[in-house]
Amino acid sequence: MSTDADAQRKQEVASRNGDDWGECQPASMAPGYSGLEAREYRPGSRPGAGYVRRVRDPKAEFRFVEEGVLEATTEANAARSGVAKVVGGIKRVLIGQPLASSQAIHERLTKIKALAVLSSDALSSVAYATEETLLVLILAGTAALAFSLQIAAAIVALMIIVGFSYRQTIKAYPKGGGSYIVTKDNLGTLPGLLAGASLLIDYVLTVAVSVSAGVAAITSAQQELQPYTVEIGVFFIAFITIANLRGIRESGNIFAVPTYVFILSMYAMIVVGFAKLFTVGIHPVTETSVPPAVETLTIFLILRAFASGCSAMTGVEAISDGVPAFKEPQAPNARTTLLWMVGILATMFAGITLLSHFLGILPEDPASPGYETVLSLIAKDVFGTGFMYYLIQAATALILVLAANTSFSDFPRLSYFLARDGFMPHQYAHRGERLAYSTGIITLGLLSGILLWVFDAQTDALIPLYAVGVFSAFTLSQSSMVRRWLTRKEPGWQTSWVINAVGACATGLVLVVIIATKFMFGAWIVCLLIPIIIAMFLTIHRHYNQVQGELEGETPLSPAVIKHTIIVPVASLNRATIATLAYARSITPNVTAVHIAEDEESARSFREEWQAWGDRVPLVTIESPFRSVINPLLRYIDNIDRADPNDTITVILPEYVAAHWWEHLLHNQTALRLKAALLFRPGIVVTSVPYHSSRTPAAKPA
């Protein structure tokens, strides 16, 4: 009884699926050639795909795993065609041999190394943050520069608030809480996308700003390189892009040296600077002309200077994003490291601002010839132009390039999350040959390169665009945490809640200040871009969802219901055409050849040729007085489709297989244009039957 029921159920499933697939025969492989042995095919048996048995050849392209499962070896990965080989060769030189998925390495970082890897972005921003504050204040004359002290105090306070706030995030998200994920989790998709869009923009800006500032550190020390500012910047970006395509790990060792050299040299400069100031005194080495005041000192100007200085805050969130990279116990280690980082960042920033104040440093116009950064001026005053000066400039340039490199991990990772959730093209979720998310890396390299080029590699021109995204993400992420504590009420939520609320309010307020003061100077670009990017995310999401819905339909699909109608466009009657017609005829007797003729005369002569050949396939000749081929053919196909809407129409085209790329230009033009037109025409199957020397497939002897 149960077998009967079984059979009946099978029958039902079969009919729902529109069965009638019958027996299928698998393709077989040549014995002994590729190290795969063909399994004998016994008609009537159901062999599945298991026709490969064992490895015989060390140069085999496939390794036998089990019945029906092969593993591709590096041999199978090798390109064979000329063009592909050249492209492959260039790729090997630039990014190296492909890596297998199993070769992915996950380094666990100690706190010392994690500080180096995760804080280069945050720490490096002291290289330009003081200067950007001063550049705004000096618009109101040198007297206004004194306000830099109050501004620095406010920023240091903000750093401490945000630092403590992110310590709460680490507690709640020990697996890493990027703003996109945290916001999407707690506030919903749209705020999550807002955070995502803000961060994508800011990662691009981080690269452009850091590289510009790094180049400025170099040109300050080597004035003769100044005319090549943009070229050096583009070179750095290209270098970082290729390095990331190679898949450099965020290796603690690579990052540790420059980061700690930078930290130590900054502290050395601050300590030696103050020691000299209060003992022997310092005589400024460089003379700078005092620029005239061009604006009056208003609250707005001071707030604008504060907003510019807030660029020092970028990258503070990196540690809370990167918790999984820490050694166990991960969360406590990360929280400690975050404390360290905020401490170092705050003291360095405060020290540099104080020094510049007591030294009476005047910021130079970055567009002027002989421009030097404020940091370079301070270092010269403190150390003169000796070894320490060049060490500081080199370490500054290096840590800024490392900071740009941080974005090259963050941008592709965020793109991956967005692509995984269907908000960005799927390509962003695929790992490239070297296990890196190549599409994201290339996108970031191109966008930041273009940005650097458009803004002439001038840090101060980029700063008004900067920080809008960072503070949006800060505010959203911390508001999310507030919401989370309130809904979950986990033990100890009250303290965390207060800290995050203070953080959210503070960063939200700063965001308003930043947008208000920088809007006219460039922030409007970002404010315009964010909604555009979110709209793009949503459009892509809707599209993928729609396709997914269509693909999951329950319509029965079965070979038995397919009724073939085949149309073969023929330009002339030759071996390739006949082979194509034979191929068509071997599928169904329902084949029509269509010939487009320029005029009556040529239509008649083609028909005569056709009859002489034997009139084996019905021919329709279409006289096209305007000599166009594509549109009359498409209209004819439409008519056939309307005549039998239930038929499956296949258009079969002979296609020349070129031995050399240039031969393509001499053939296939009409076939290619027809294929392009049919690509946008739903419901028509398009088949290309290749022809080339004696290899026309239908011409093989039986």
Added chain:
Amino acid sequence: MSTDADAQRKQEVASRNGDDWGECQPASMAPGYSGLEAREYRPGSRPGAGYVRRVRDPKAEFRFVEEGVLEATTEANAARSGVAKVVGGIKRVLIGQPLASSQAIHERLTKIKALAVLSSDALSSVAYATEETLLVLILAGTAALAFSLQIAAAIVALMIIVGFSYRQTIKAYPKGGGSYIVTKDNLGTLPGLLAGASLLIDYVLTVAVSVSAGVAAITSAQQELQPYTVEIGVFFIAFITIANLRGIRESGNIFAVPTYVFILSMYAMIVVGFAKLFTVGIHPVTETSVPPAVETLTIFLILRAFASGCSAMTGVEAISDGVPAFKEPQAPNARTTLLWMVGILATMFAGITLLSHFLGILPEDPASPGYETVLSLIAKDVFGTGFMYYLIQAATALILVLAANTSFSDFPRLSYFLARDGFMPHQYAHRGERLAYSTGIITLGLLSGILLWVFDAQTDALIPLYAVGVFSAFTLSQSSMVRRWLTRKEPGWQTSWVINAVGACATGLVLVVIIATKFMFGAWIVCLLIPIIIAMFLTIHRHYNQVQGELEGETPLSPAVIKHTIIVPVASLNRATIATLAYARSITPNVTAVHIAEDEESARSFREEWQAWGDRVPLVTIESPFRSVINPLLRYIDNIDRADPNDTITVILPEYVAAHWWEHLLHNQTALRLKAALLFRPGIVVTSVPYHSSRTPAAKPA
């Protein structure tokens, strides 16, 4: 008996063709929709393609002509897709509605109109020929300018020799004897191609030189336009290109006015100039600084000046190319017109050179600001800056643009001949929507535009490249005529032979002078290009011949010998994949699905999904540890091909049909790359099964 023999012969033919095509059924059309009525299909009958009977709908896309023959109406020509409609709309605005083949117009020209149409190139060259001579001579100081008289005398003599020589060509080739055809006829293919390559280059140069000189005529009169020289030149070329794509006829009326205005105003200037010179005298209006001599006066310099002046000779061959455009009696009319033209050309050139000599005109550096042409200087001296001066400048600019336009008939026509003979891509032999040879026109427009841009629209920079091609063609064409008279010995051959021999020797000698004196100054580019172009011709010819030979093979081709093996790459199991598999299964049971998995884990989970679906088609899973899809798939296909070399392998891919262009970026990436890779892989049939909303073809209910 005879019926038996007949049957046997039929049998033989059938077996040689590898028969077994069986009965074929034609596609049918929906009755009443498109004005075409479906003919009932009776199984067992052999209906041919005659299923359309009569027109019913005035908006029909096809008109019924006879059994199996349709004529496409303008309706069938209309684009349907969005992109195609936009492109079509732009085309309509720029080049107008398509013209039917029957709308081709062949105007027959009177001698008066023919002179205007065919001699604008030759006559317009007097606008720059004198100046180019003077520009070389002045390198040796103002005293050297006197040699311009002897040089002009030599060039006038040459004009007369060449003119009489071409009169012989017209006699022998009353249907039009272009240098390519005449040379190929009499000296063989390679010299013919040499003439062809030379002429193609010279047509490009004619456009660049004439337009540059035309712009110089305008900027001489309107100095403030000088900074826009290149822009104006490119605009002219774009204008002429579009006008020719529209298919302007070489209408006598359009050409007659500017040509005769130019001729009359030149004669007026010469006559008034000499009258004033010998009566009231002329005081130069413009002051030009005397440039210092930078070279010594050598024979070489004089020959170089002569070579530059020979640019006056370009276009002399036009009348003998265009004999079929004349009214009957064609050859005599053409010969008379040629005499007129040479007479006008020689007197104008001599007159202008003499005037410039007696007025003591010093040529200005064309690269200097405020540059004026020699013709402009003469006209100002003779007429002042009144109406006549502006008339002369306008007529000069206009006839120079018309001269450029002449190349837009010559270049496409020569390309057509070369394409017809298989030396250039076939596209050059196809007439576009407006009956013009669009590919040739666009090629000429692009090449001459680039040339003009590279050479900054400076006539004197282009001149060293010019005339090499013209004199090569002259020499070859006239040598061909010598050969022809000697072999055919038609009545009166002796006189013709002598005239052509003198012409060939003279032009050959000038060619040597031109190459020798101009080689260093730019002619080397042309001397390098000509063999490259000839090599290109020969490569293309060899390729077409080879393909032709392959296509004409006698291998039996028959549906019966085709044994199908189908491979369906599947990324996931969804409606589109199942529809594709069903389509494959409907062709043959010999279907294998191939899945490329990133790792063991995903390979296993896919196989489980496959078995849950019912395991209807044998599945091969390939684990690709390097995550590449294309190469392992290609290698797998290679293996299958080697295993059964006699099978016809078809790779069937599901392909997403996008409703919007940007959706393409979100899909098909792997399918497209696989198709591109298979395009260069002979012997594999590639089929795309489209999927899109509910229109997946195999999903239609039976």
